[in-house]
Amino acid sequence: MNEGILIVISGFSGAGKGTLVKELLRTYDNYALSISMTTRAPRAGETDGREYFFTSREVFEEKIAQNGLIEYAEYCGNYYGTPRDYVERQLADGKDVILEIEIQGMRKVRRMFPKMLPLFVTPPSAAELKQRLRGRGTESPEAIAGRLSAAVREAEGIGDYEYLVINDDLRDCVRRVHSLVQAAKQAPFRNEGFINRIGEELRILSKGE
Numbered sequence: 210m211n212e213g214i215l216i217v218i219s220g221f222s223g224a225g226k227g228t229l230v231k232e233l234l235r236t237y238d239n240y241a242l243s244i245s246m247t248t249r250a251p252r253a254g255e256t257d258g259r260e261y262f263f264t265s266r267e268v269f270e271e272k273i274a275q276n277g278l279i280e281y282a283e284y285c286g287n288y289y290g291t292p293r294d295y296v297e298r299q300l301a302d303g304k305d306v307i308l309e310i311e312i313q314g315m316r317k318v319r320r321m322f323p324k325m326l327p328l329f330v331t332p333p334s335a336a337e338l339k340q341r342l343r344g345r346g347t348e349s350p351e352a353i354a355g356r357l358s359a360a361v362r363e364a365e366g367i368g369d370y371e372y373l374v375i376n377d378d379l380r381d382c383v384r385r386v387h388s389l390v391q392a393a394k395q396a397p398f399r400n401e402g403f404i405n406r407i408g409e410e411l412r413i414l415s416k417g418e
């Protein structure tokens with residue numbers, strides 16, 4: 210069986226990544242979503258083990274020490290990290306594994322998995338982003354201001370991603386992301402195994418003729 214690919218989806222907080230990813234998982238069956246560990250407090254409506262594994266700084270730091278995370282970063286004063294076991298198991302199982310993480314994490318993952326596919330999701334405008342953050346209704350004005358100033362820095366890193374995904378219409382956006390993943394999986398640098406095999410087969414065949 211072919212190994213799956215690792216897909217990193219980043220984007221401003223409030224860009225609609227969560228909804229997009231949920232819809233992607235519901236629509237297609239080749240994806241698996243990695244659930245991160247965080248020291249941030251759960252928002253209203255979030256459940257431990259569904260959106261995140263919510264934990265203390267002590268437990269998080271233990272996990273780092275045990276090399277149990279593929280990557281981790283601090284964002285707006287909290288730790289966020291990707292548990293290693295689940296990702297490695299799903300990839301070996303042929304699933305395309307989605308990490309919904311920020312840019313520092315993406316850069317670390319890219320060093321370890323150079324074939325991963327980094328996508329950046331953004332709303333069509335800054336005004337729309339602010340509107341969505343307010344509309345979520347789960348955060349204080351200070352937290353929203355913090356997210357917006359983080360977005361200014363994040364916008365400077367968009368050039369590091371392979372594709373930009375403008376999240377205007379959800380269903381259309383889901384289809385676009387799926388097409389990008391299918392196309393990316395056919396890039397030669399992600400198919401070294403196939404290229405080596407067919408090269409070898411051709412050498413044998415040409416000698417035998």
Ligand code: 5GP
Nearest residue numbers: 222245281282284289290291309310311314
């Ligand atoms: P939020 O608090 O809004 O759920 O997430 C804040 C930011 O942390 C988002 O940009 C989200 O993508 C990112 N994030 C979530 N999980 C991880 C993770 O495991 N690692 C890293 N590096 N970033 C994460």
